[in-house]
Amino acid sequence: MTDGTAMRNGPALIGRIEAWAVRHRDKLAWVHVAMFLAFMGLMVVPLLLPDPADGATVADNFTLFANFVIWGVWFPLVFVSVIFTGRSWCGVFCPMGACSEWANRAGLKRPVPKWVRWEGTPIVSFVVITVLAQTVDARDFPQGAAVVFGLALACAIVLGFAYGQGGNKRPWCRHMCPIGLMLGVFSRIGAVQFAAKQPRPGGDAYAEKGVCPTMIDIGRKTESRHCIECFRCVNPAARGGLTLVARRPGDEVAHIRRHNPNAAEVWFLFLATGLALGGFLWLTLPQYQILRRTVGDWAINHGWYWIGMPGPWWLMSIHHAGREVYTWLDFFTISAFMLACAGLLTAILALLTALSGRLAGRLGADLDHRKRFVEHAYAYMPVAMVSLVIGLGDKLFTMLTVLGLPHGAPAVAKATLFALGVAWSVVLGHRLLGGEGLRGAKRWLALAPLVIGIAAIGFAWSAAIFQV
Ligand code: SF4
Ligand code: SF4
Structure with missing residues (x-):
């Protein structure tokens, strides 16, 4: 090595x-x-x-x-x-x-x-x-x-x-x-x-x-x-x-490039980040309620009354005592909303990564376009990781207040972690482009679309980060 x-x-x-x-x-x-x-x-x-x-x-x-x-x-x-x-x-x-x-x-x-x-x-x-x-x-x-x-x-x-x-x-x-x-x-x-x-x-x-x-x-x-x-x-x-x-x-x-890069991994990075985001956003965005109402109205107008009924407990949350009973409508709209978020974020990140790959190629980077696409996508890894920690493990942060820390401590902890992930992603992108032979301003220029993608993830997660 x-x-x-x-x-x-x-x-x-x-x-x-x-x-x-x-x-x-x-x-x-x-x-x-x-x-x-x-x-x-x-x-x-x-x-x-x-x-x-x-x-x-x-x-x-x-x-x-x-x-x-x-x-x-x-x-x-x-x-x-x-x-x-x-x-x-x-x-x-x-x-x-x-x-x-x-x-x-x-x-x-x-x-x-x-x-x-x-x-x-x-x-x-x-x-x-x-x-x-x-x-x-x-x-x-x-x-x-x-x-x-x-x-x-x-x-x-x-x-x-x-x-x-x-x-x-x-x-x-x-x-x-x-x-x-x-x-x-x-x-x-x-x-x-x-x-x-x-x-x-x-x-x-x-x-x-x-x-x-x-x-x-x-x-x-x-x-x-x-x-x-x-x-x-x-x-x-x-x-x-x-x-x-x-x-x-x-x-x-x-x-x-020396460690078996894999296109499936980068699609996973994109999809997982979007899916975790969707899992958080359906609870907070009004767009989810609009989708739910629209689908519900359409189904009722077409006589699909079963959609308002609860389904099996192994597919959806049925907790009468806990005051949470999901219906088939909830099941379909939650699933669709999460998949749509994953698809949308994947499309945005893939476009920006492809743009970075094309730019790098024009500026003299080595590898063919497909290999550059895969290589550049790995830059998102740290920010994708903190997205999943914040999105799926938020109970750890909320416990900070139980431990006696101030009310704003969870937001500060999440923002700090996220900032570290963002910075690490930018540094990784910079190093990856250096490995392709780009130097100075050319390297920063090819990095710009990746930085926009990293910032887009941060923007999308801002509601989750600052939620206390
Ligand atoms: S998983 Fe395989 S490669 Fe890794 S430590 Fe175990 S035997 Fe070795
Ligand atoms: S989490 Fe457990 S089941 Fe899953 S890959 Fe690791 S060892 Fe296997």
Whole structure:
């Protein structure tokens, strides 16, 4: 490696962490069992309890406590952890991934089929789960959380049981898990990676047989995305295998051309940012109410009275006591509104990225237009990441006031985080264009459309950031 991504085994600390992790690798099963029990407790116990009374708090009500642990602590912190420790959540803690692998051990071990391996599969899975999380209101009701996480757990077990040769494979984690997709893409900006001690040429490859649970051909590994940091390919005493490497956060993205850039990832970045935005905006924008009223009137005028009826509990939020009962009209309009936001933001960002690519080409940048488009789109990664943290993990911020901080503290925390994401995106864009051979004013000129795109994301999120 010649770029800064795998240049060193870091300070002695990294070596000690690696040795410690390898020494205790056999105890991971106990961590998984403990996490599975905790997961089941957080999911199932609130279903058996009465609804929280008015005035109940996280300190005196288990349902509210479980909700806060999932959405206020686990979700945002797992996200932020990828910057420091990559996909360590997946390899060390996640009970769903562990269940998938246990199922694989006992399962059919069939080759992973093409439809599962298709690059768009995790994006479809992400869209379905994110929209479903809104329509069942997973963030406010334990029944909704149980639907979303229960579905993910069931799919992880079924996929692990059916596919993946070797008895240690996690096809769900590599190909379909929406959380794994997010963590994997964002782990590219992380401060650690596993690098081959004796890399083989040819670029990343798929290896359905071998030690890696996520089917990485370890000798040819250059990208962080699919590595769940299980340490199984690491042996400090051996000359081969992988080793834990410290790196400057963002380096893999700044040199993305050497790390298997992928068009599906950039479409995911665009869509996920728009979808998270849609999940917030339908609650606040009057346009959503206009859409709902228009569709409702049209349906009634055409005799579609069923649209005003509640549907099944596993598709939409039905909570009479909680005073939230969604109808088919809510289900369709929420889904459509979120998908429209995702489509609109994707179109805007794709246009601006294409413009940046064209400009860069005219100004003398290397690569063809398609490759430049993909490369430039990676600049949005930090701002997309903070969008998802703010949009889907806002309970963490609202807790700041509960901890005694001033009323405006959540807005200040969100704005600070967002500003950091924006600045990091601009710096990444600047570095990517430098890698294409642009210097001085030409580099800034080609960067301008990306800066507009980054600013557009910030503008769209401003209501969420300053909402207290
Ligand atoms: S990919 Fe999903 S199921 Fe697999 S370990 Fe990660 S979060 Fe868990
Ligand atoms: S590359 Fe190594 S550490 Fe990463 S998931 Fe595969 S076996 Fe585990």
